[in-house]
Amino acid sequence: xxxxxxxxxxxxxxxxxxxxxxxxxxxxxxxxxxxxxxxxxxxxxxxxxxxxxxxxxxxxxxxxxxxxxxxxxxxxxxxxxxxxxxxxxxxxxxxxxxxxxxxxxxxxxxxxxxxxxxxxxxxxxxxxxxxxxxxxxxxxxxxxxxxxxxxxxxxxxxxxxxxxxxxxxxxxxxxxxxxxxxxxxxxxxxxxxxxxxxxxxxxxxxxxxxxxxxxxxxxxxxxxxxxxxxxxxxxxxxxxxxxxxxxxxxxxxxxxxxxxxxxxxxxxxxxxxxxxxxxxxxxxxxxxxxxxxxxxxxxxxxxxxxxxxxxxxxxxxxxxxxxxxxxxxxxxxxxxx
Amino acid sequence: xxxxxxxxxxxxxxxxxxxxxxxxxxxxxxxxxxxxxxxxxxxxxxxxxxxxxxxxxxxxxxxxxxxxxxxxxxxxxxxxxxxxxxxxxxxxxxxxxxxxxxxxxxxxxxxxxxxxxxxxxxxxxxxxxxxxxxxxxxxxxxxxxxxxxxxxxxxxxxxxxxxxxxxxxxxxxxxxxxxxxxxxxxxxxxxxxxxxxxxxxxxxxxxxxxxxxxxxxxxxxxxxxxxxxxxxxxxxxxxxxxxxxxxxxxxxxxxxxxxxxxxxxxxxxxxxxxxxxxxxxxxxxxxxxxxx
Numbered sequence: 106x107x108x109x110x111x112x113x114x115x116x117x118x119x120x121x122x123x124x125x126x127x128x129x130x131x132x133x134x135x136x137x138x139x140x141x142x143x144x145x146x147x148x149x150x151x152x153x154x155x156x157x158x159x160x161x162x163x164x165x166x167x168x169x170x171x172x173x174x175x176x177x178x179x180x181x182x183x184x185x186x187x188x189x190x191x192x193x194x195x196x197x198x199x200x201x202x203x204x205x206x207x208x209x210x211x212x213x214x215x216x217x218x219x220x221x222x223x224x225x226x227x228x229x230x231x232x233x234x235x236x237x238x239x240x241x242x243x244x245x246x247x248x249x250x251x252x253x254x255x256x257x258x259x260x261x262x263x264x265x266x267x268x269x270x271x272x273x274x275x276x277x278x279x280x281x282x283x284x285x286x287x288x289x290x291x292x293x294x295x296x297x298x299x300x301x302x303x304x305x306x307x308x309x310x311x312x313x314x315x316x317x318x319x320x321x322x323x324x325x326x327x328x329x330x331x332x333x334x335x336x337x338x339x340x341x342x343x344x345x346x347x348x349x350x351x352x353x354x355x356x357x358x359x360x361x362x363x364x365x366x367x368x369x370x371x372x373x374x375x376x377x378x379x380x381x382x383x384x385x386x387x388x389x390x391x392x393x394x395x396x397x398x399x400x401x402x403x404x405x406x407x408x409x410x411x412x413x414x415x416x417x418x419x420x421x422x423x424x425x426x427x428x429x430x431x432x433x434x435x436x437x438x439x440x441x442x
Numbered sequence: 443x444x445x446x447x448x449x450x451x452x453x454x455x456x457x458x459x460x461x462x463x464x465x466x467x468x469x470x471x472x473x474x475x476x477x478x479x480x481x482x483x484x485x486x487x488x489x490x491x492x493x494x495x496x497x498x499x500x501x502x503x504x505x506x507x508x509x510x511x512x513x514x515x516x517x518x519x520x521x522x523x524x525x526x527x528x529x530x531x532x533x534x535x536x537x538x539x540x541x542x543x544x545x546x547x548x549x550x551x552x553x554x555x556x557x558x559x560x561x562x563x564x565x566x567x568x569x570x571x572x573x574x575x576x577x578x579x580x581x582x583x584x585x586x587x588x589x590x591x592x593x594x595x596x597x598x599x600x601x602x603x604x605x606x607x608x609x610x611x612x613x614x615x616x617x618x619x620x621x622x623x624x625x626x627x628x629x630x631x632x633x634x635x636x637x638x639x640x641x642x643x644x645x646x647x648x649x650x651x652x653x654x655x656x657x658x659x660x661x662x663x664x665x666x667x668x669x670x671x672x673x674x675x676x677x678x679x680x681x682x683x684x685x686x687x688x689x690x691x692x693x694x695x696x697x698x699x700x701x702x703x704x705x706x707x708x709x710x711x712x713x714x715x716x717x718x719x720x721x722x723x724x725x726x727x728x729x730x731x732x733x734x
Binding site: 119120121123124126127128131132242243245246247248249250251254255257258261262269270374375376378379380382383386387397398401402406409410412413416417420421 | 569572573574576577578579580581582584585586588589661665668669672673674675685688689691692695696697698700703704707710711714715718719722
């Protein structure tokens, strides 16, 4: 088991090297002269030269790359011009907000999409099957920022059920003491029920937005793989042996049908991490996505590069976890590996 | 010679009959095609048929809800939302088409070469595709536009780059199964160069599958470009573009002026929906086995 994990870990190394090379090239492809940019508008030519030396930009590209990797190894992503903080510190402070949102969004869409796909597969051609197909096609056509705005209009302006789309917590509340950075968990740890409710209320709409967006691919793949499994011989045998329908569907079919779903999660995460940026912008969510967007608008490039790199590393790590999970669930893959 | 034209004609007639059969069995594809024609008309003639100048502000008529005068209402500067949405079609459509053609030229050709030649060509392009796939795609597109500069051309390029792996994979797989097909060997024996076989024999044969893929990617390309301009990249106000139009109205959603964001968002959704349906329909015609 440990060997398998280590082997799989080794295969992520080329991806990580690729990611680092691409982010390095993106930093160096900045329009204009980065030294002049970092020195500021009023800098003298000597000052620009000074900054160039300081940043190592007077050296050949391979040496710059070595320096870049060295900085990365120390967790140094540069300094943000707008916040004046180290980018790594900014990102670390804002990551929990994004993670809480993304994970809850995924959880929500799994809890809707998997049953939907299963029922659609159990009764092909039924109303729920058609509903599943419509949702799957319409879902991929929905611009995630548009869904978010519609939800805000309906649930905040028209019905008044949801709080204003302005961040993680209403201004009347103060954030719970940071333990995990997840407000829901932290507020429970602090025993503060009011803050828990307030944080939960703020979370509902953005989580719904992200969830609706990812229901489509998950429901589609669940339906397809459930259909395939239900027509297989072991399910027929289980049925013929007189097992209860629920046992056949849940214990026999679903467990096998979930394998392709787990594989699809990698693609779903790619969408989710991107959609996160848009959702954070709509709901003024103080996560790393809105951090990157604010920096982009202020032409502050270090945070954007740090954000792209962080997201890519996270994504590689998530794919690794999915792969290991897959091998844990499916013993056949383990034997072949 | 006359035999050949006859058989070609029957082939064409059979294809047409098959297309008609698929359209009849699936009216949704016909509907999507009708929508597509509408979008093309709006893209081609939009600026000439709209009732108002999309950039002309009229503060006296600001923030009016939809009415007979302003079908989609007016925004905070009194600009007619209907005119802006229709005029925006051209830019969004052009961004999507150019980025899809670009990714076909890059990814499609790279993939065909990788599948046909194998070896180092294959290793280089596949590794490149894997590296791109290691990023969440929208995030990579953001990074590319941020690095190359905040221009519409770079939105097109970024959208093409994030789709690159998909095209490489499909084209590679299709070229790979055909590299030693009978007609390829025949072409080789008749003294055709490898490049000529690749471009003249393999590529035309995988074109139908690539066209389906291009149609399916159109929707994603529009969403990607609109998402980028929603967060303030690429297209700049006051240029009408669906993503920007939604962003401009976003602040008004909380105070009840829903129409400023709603109609451009709806246009975006309908366009993407249309391209997705059309892609599915085209696939049914071109590649009946993959029908789901």
